[in-house]
Amino acid sequence: MVTPFISYCKANHPLSAKFIKLIRSDAYILEVSRHEDLTQLLQDTDSTFFLSSGLIRKYIEHQGKDITLDFLGEENLLDSDLFKHHYLEGQQLRLQALEDCRLIVMPHALIKKLLHQCPESGFVLKTLMMSKIYQLNQQSALSRIPDASARYQIFCSLFSNNKRIPGKYLASYLGMRPETLSRVKASSELN
C-alpha cells in the first residue's frame, strides 16, 4: 500500500532495506472522499503526506472570496507544518479533495527515525522538497504572466490533465473570471 512512495523515492535515489522497512512498518494509508475537507484532518496529524492518488485543492477564503492557491496531484507532498504559516489576517489555509484520494501518511516521528537511521533520507527529503520548490516557482512565474491566454497555455503544459479541475477553481487559480477562462479555452481548442 505504501509502494507508490517507495517507488517514487527509488526513482531519485537508491534506498536501503532499513528505509523501506521503516516506511512499511510506520507509514499508513488514509483515504478521503471527493469533496471532503481535509484541513482539520491534516492539521491534527503531525505528519507528512504523500498523495498516492487523487487531486487536492489548496485555497484560502479572503473577504468572502475563495482563492485557489494550488492543485496537488499524484506524487505530491503535504505537511502539517504548512498550517503554521499564516497567510492573510490569520485566514486559514484549507484543503479540499477534488477526487477520491489516497494518502500515505508518514508521522514526523517516522521522518526523524529515517533521518537518524538511514543516511539516504536527507537526499530523499531534499529531492522531494526541491521538486516542491520548483513547482512553487513555476506557479509564481505563471501567475505573473499578464496575458490570460498565455497563462492558460502554460498551465496546460504543466498540468497534464486539466479536465480534472472544475472550471471555477481553475479560473481562480489562473487569476481570471470563469467567463474569461471559457473564452480562452474555446479559443485554444479552435486553434
Add this chain to the structure above:
Amino acid sequence: MNLKNEFGDNKWDNFGGISPLIAVFKSFHTLNPEIEQIINEQTFPVAFAKGKHLASPLKRNRYIFLIIKGAVHGYIKAGNQKITTWIAADNELAGSIRNLWKEVDSDEYIESIEPVLAIAVPHSMSRYLYEHFSIANYVGRKMTEIYYQGASERAFIARLPTAAKRYERFLVTYHHLLDRVPLKYIASFLAMRLETLSRIRSAAAKINTK
C-alpha cells in the same frame, strides 16, 4: 556562467579573513574546520555592475550567490516582456536552486538592479559538502526550508485578488525592498502595471498624510 576569483589569495581581506558564507552556515549549526576550509577555498567574491546578468538560460548557472551588498531580480521572458518573479537584496541568497542538484537548463535570468557585491557559491562545492558531511546535510535542509517558505510567499502574493491587496502584502513581507528597487520591477513582481502601482502608492500616501 564561468566566473573566477579576481581577487587572488587576498580574496577575504575585506571580509575579516573568512568567507561570509561561513557565518550564514553557522547560524544554523556549528561547523568543523574541514568544512570551513572548503568554504574558504572554493567560494569567492564577485562584483557586478548594475544591469548585468548573473545567470541566464544561455549559460547554465553553476553558482548560488550570497548577496553582500546590492539587489538582484530573477525574471522570465514572456514575449518581449520581462516578468520579475523574485527579488533579493543584502544578506539574501540569489540563484536558481533547481540546477544545484540536476544538470538541467533553466528559463530564468538573474540581473543586478543595483551594483552588486556577492559571494559566489559553486554548486559543485554545495553538492560535495552535502554528500560528505552530515552537518552540511542538516544546514542544506534548513536552507531548503527557507527557500520553500520564500517560494510559497511569492506564489501566494501573486494570487491575492486585487492590486491593492498585493501591494499591502508586499509592504508586510518585502518592505525592506521598497526604497531601493525600481518601481517597474516591483510592479512586475506584483503582477500589475506600473501606473496601477503608482496610483495605489499615491492613494496610500494621501491616507497617511491625513
